[in-house]
Amino acid sequence: MKLTLKNNKTVLIRLLKQEDAGNLFNYLTDGLSPQSKAWYAPHSFGWETVNFICNNLPGDSDRYVAIDEEGAIIAYMIIKKGMIDYDRTRLLMKNIYFDQHAICTFAPSVADAWQNSGLGSQLYDIIEKDLLETKPYKHIILWGGVNTDNPRAFHFYTKKGFTKLGSFWYDGKENEDMVKNF
Secondary structure, three states: OEEEOOOOOEEEEEEOOHHHHHHHHHHHHHHOOHHHHHHOOOOOOOHHHHHHHHHOOOOOEEEEEEEOOOOOEEEEEEEEEOOOHHHHHHHHOOOOOOOOOOEEEEEEEEOHHHOOOOHHHHHHHHHHHHHHHHOOOOEEEEOOOEEOOOHHHHHHHHHOOOEEEEEEEEOOEEEEEEEEEO
């Protein structure tokens, strides 16, 4: 699917493919600033991890990418079935329970140069539409929450209908668990 962004640039949206390994590695190492990498860290950014991901598709996740006109990955978003153990355990300690078959975990990232272009919002809308049409999910939760020192991200999730479940500390930083109910 092709999208036209606020800057009138066109991007291709599709699922990650095995042959995208080099392009994904470049995105994760060069497309994200150190601050963005700190906010988005569901896995390491090394070649071994990228190679493993691309050689084990689809796995338990749908991995969406946005490709620019030059063929570079400029956004990478993951929808994982269920919840990661760390998030589930933390929420259970707060007496918050979700059926693992009715929830998915969302981990979005957009290259720094493409933030504020409308790409993240449009890509999220495509993913949500796909979830509502093809998956049995009733909830979508943020992978590892959102860092409270990232107000743009917090505003984005709130605008998209996510609500707070509670805060927690990780690696010396405060984070908010957020969920969207369908």
